[in-house]
Amino acid sequence: MSDTLALVLRLLAVFVVFLVFPLVIGQTEHKVMAHMQGRLGPMYAGGFHGWAQLVADGVKFAQKEDVVPTGADRRIFQLAPAVALLPYLLVMIAIPIGPGNAVGQALDAGVFYVLAVMGVGVLGSLMAGWASANKFSLLGGLRTAAQLLAYELPMLLAAASVAMAAGTLALPGILDAFHWWWVPWQIIGGVVFFTAGLAELQRPPFDMPVADSEIIFGAYTEYTGLRFALFLLAEYAGIVVLSALTAVLFLGGWHGPFGADGLGWLWTLVKTVALCFVVIWLRVTYPRLREDQLQKLAWTVLIPLALVQIALTGVVKVVIS
Amino acid sequence: MTLAAASHGFLSPTGVEIAFVLVGIATLGAALMTVGSRQLVHAALWLVVALGGIAVEYLLLTAEFIAWVQVLIYVGSVVVLLLFGLMLTKAPIGPSPDADSGNRWVALTVAGAAAAALVWVVVDAFRATWIDLDGAAQGSAEAAGRSLFRFWVLPFEALSVLLLAALVGAVALSRRGGGAKGAAETLAPAAREGRL
Numbered sequence: 001m002s003d004t005l006a007l008v009l010r011l012l013a014v015f016v017v018f019l020v021f022p023l024v025i026g027q028t029e030h031k032v033m034a035h036m037q038g039r040l041g042p043m044y045a046g047g048f049h050g051w052a053q054l055v056a057d058g059v060k061f062a063q064k065e066d067v068v069p070t071g072a073d074r075r076i077f078q079l080a081p082a083v084a085l086l087p088y089l090l091v092m093i094a095i096p097i098g099p100g101n102a103v104g105q106a107l108d109a110g111v112f113y114v115l116a117v118m119g120v121g122v123l124g125s126l127m128a129g130w131a132s133a134n135k136f137s138l139l140g141g142l143r144t145a146a147q148l149l150a151y152e153l154p155m156l157l158a159a160a161s162v163a164m165a166a167g168t169l170a171l172p173g174i175l176d177a178f179h180w181w182w183v184p185w186q187i188i189g190g191v192v193f194f195t196a197g198l199a200e201l202q203r204p205p206f207d208m209p210v211a212d213s214e215i216i217f218g219a220y221t222e223y224t225g226l227r228f229a230l231f232l233l234a235e236y237a238g239i240v241v242l243s244a245l246t247a248v249l250f251l252g253g254w255h256g257p258f259g260a261d262g263l264g265w266l267w268t269l270v271k272t273v274a275l276c277f278v279v280i281w282l283r284v285t286y287p288r289l290r291e292d293q294l295q296k297l298a299w300t301v302l303i304p305l306a307l308v309q310i311a312l313t314g315v316v317k318v319v320i321s
Numbered sequence: 322m323t324l325a326a327a328s329h330g331f332l333s334p335t336g337v338e339i340a341f342v343l344v345g346i347a348t349l350g351a352a353l354m355t356v357g358s359r360q361l362v363h364a365a366l367w368l369v370v371a372l373g374g375i376a377v378e379y380l381l382l383t384a385e386f387i388a389w390v391q392v393l394i395y396v397g398s399v400v401v402l403l404l405f406g407l408m409l410t411k412a413p414i415g416p417s418p419d420a421d422s423g424n425r426w427v428a429l430t431v432a433g434a435a436a437a438a439l440v441w442v443v444v445d446a447f448r449a450t451w452i453d454l455d456g457a458a459q460g461s462a463e464a465a466g467r468s469l470f471r472f473w474v475l476p477f478e479a480l481s482v483l484l485l486a487a488l489v490g491a492v493a494l495s496r497r498g499g500g501a502k503g504a505a506e507t508l509a510p511a512a513r514e515g516r517l
Contacts (some may be wrong), residue, residue: 108385113464120392130407131414132415156393168462
C-alpha cells in the first residue's frame with residue numbers, strides 16, 4: 001500500500017511541476033523580452049514590474065468565447081490542444097532531478113521514451129492545422145510536418161551518442177555514469193540536440209509553422225480562449241522539457257562542482273532555468289528562418305555533426321575501455 | 322497447447338492477461354475504423370490509436386524498448402508522413418465520396434486470408450511457449466540488444482542493406498528527369514521556393 005501511495009505522491013509532484021513551471025517560464029519570457037526589446041506594455045499591470053500581467057492574460061483567455069468554425073471538423077478541432085499538451089506531462093514523469101530515486105518513474109529505455117512521446121505532441125499541431133478548415137492553418141500544419149522530418153533524425157542521433165557513452169538507455173543510469181569531461185566530449189551532440197529541440201518546439205528562429213506575421217499563427221489561427229492558451233502552455237511546457245532533457249543528457253543533470261549529495265536537485269534546476277533563458281534569448285535575438293533553410297541546416301549540418309559526434313563517442317569509448 | 326494449458330491454465334487469467342485481451346480488442350476496433358472510415362484523415366488518426374494499442378501490448382509483455390520504438394517510428398514518424406501526404410491532397414473535411422475503390426470484397430478476402438495465415442503460423446510456432454511476466458524483463462533494451470547482435474546479426478545487416486537500397490532508389494526516382502515532374506519531388510522544389 002505504501003508503494004502505491006509513494007507512486008501517487010510522485011506523480012502528483014510531477015503534475016504540480018507540470019502546472020507551475022510552464023507558467024513561470026511564460027512569465028519569465030514576458031519580462032526578459034520586455035527588457036531586451038525595451039517593450040513597455042507588459043510593465044504596468046499590478047505595479048512593480050508588471051507582475052500581474054500573467055494573471056491578466058489568464059483572465060483574458062478564460063473570458064474569451066470558445067469558437068469552433070462552422071466548416072471545422074469539430075471533434076478533432078477540440079481534441080487537438082490536449083494531444084499537443086499531454087505528451088509533455090508524460091515526458092516529465094521520466095526526467096530525473098536528483099540522485100537516487102528522485103524521478104517520477106525510472107524507465108529502462110528512458111531516452112527512447114522521452115523522444116517517442118515528445119514526437120506525439122506534433123500530432124496535435126497537425127490535427128489542429130487540418131481540422132480548422134483554414135488555408136493558413138493547413139499551411140501551418142504542412143510546415144509542422146515538414147519540420148518534424150528535418151529535426152527528428154539529428155535529435156535521435158545526438159541522444160544515441162550519450163546513450164552509447166553511458167552504456168545505458170535509462171536517464172538515471174546515464175547520470176550515474178556521468179563525469180565532468182563528458183561535457184566537452186559530448187558538446188557537439190548537445191548543440192545538435194538543443195537546436196533540433198528548438199525546431200521541434202517551433203520556437204524562434206525555427207518558428208515558421210506559426211509565423212504570426214505571414215500565416216497568422218499557422219495551425220492555431222482559428223483557436224480562441226482557453227484552447228489557444230493550452231497550445232501556448234504546450235509550448236512553454238516544451239521549453240521546460242527540452243531544457244531539462246538537455247541538462248540531464250549533456251550537462252550532467254544533478255552533478256555539480258560541489259554539494260552533489262543534498263543539492264543535486266538545485267543543480268538540475270539551475271541548469272534547466274539557464275537553458276530556458278537561452279531559449280528566450282534566442283527568440284528575441286534571431287530572425288525567422290525559411291522552411292527550406294531549416295531543411296538545409298538539418299540535412300547538411302546537423303545530421304553530419306551528429307554522426308561525427310557518434311563516431312567520436314565510439315572512438316573515445318573504445319580507447320578508454 | 323497441452324504444455325501451456327497444463328502449467329498455467331486458461332480459465333484463471335491474471336490482471337495482465339485481461340488487460341492484454343481488452344487492449345487487443347480496442348486495437349482491433351481502431352484498426353477496423355481505420356479501414357472502414359469514410360473520412361481520410363479520421364482513418365489516419367484511428368491508425369494512431371491502433372499503433373498505440375500495439376505499443377501498449379508490447380509494454381504488457383514487458384518489451385519496453387520495442388514499445389517505445391513502436392511509438393517513435395510509427396506514431397511519431399510514419400503517421401506524420403501519412404498526414405503530411407493527406408494534407409497535400411484535396412482530402413475534404415467530412416466523408417470523401419470517391420474514397421471507395423470498389424474492391425471492397427476482394428480486399429476483405431485478401432485481408433481475411435492474410436490474417437488467418439498469420440494467426441495460424443504464430444499459433445503453430447509458439448503454442449507451447451509461455452512468457453513469464455513475473456521474472457526479469459525479457460524485452461528490456463539490454464535483452465533485445467543482446468539477442469539482436471548475438472543471434473540475429475545477419476538478418477539485421479541484410480535488412481539495413483535492403484533499407485539502403487530503398488533509400489538510394491528513392492533518391493534516384495526523385496532526381497529522374499531533373500524537371501519539376503513526379504509526385505516524389507513536389508516537396509523539395511516547393512520548399513526551395515519557400516512555398517512551404
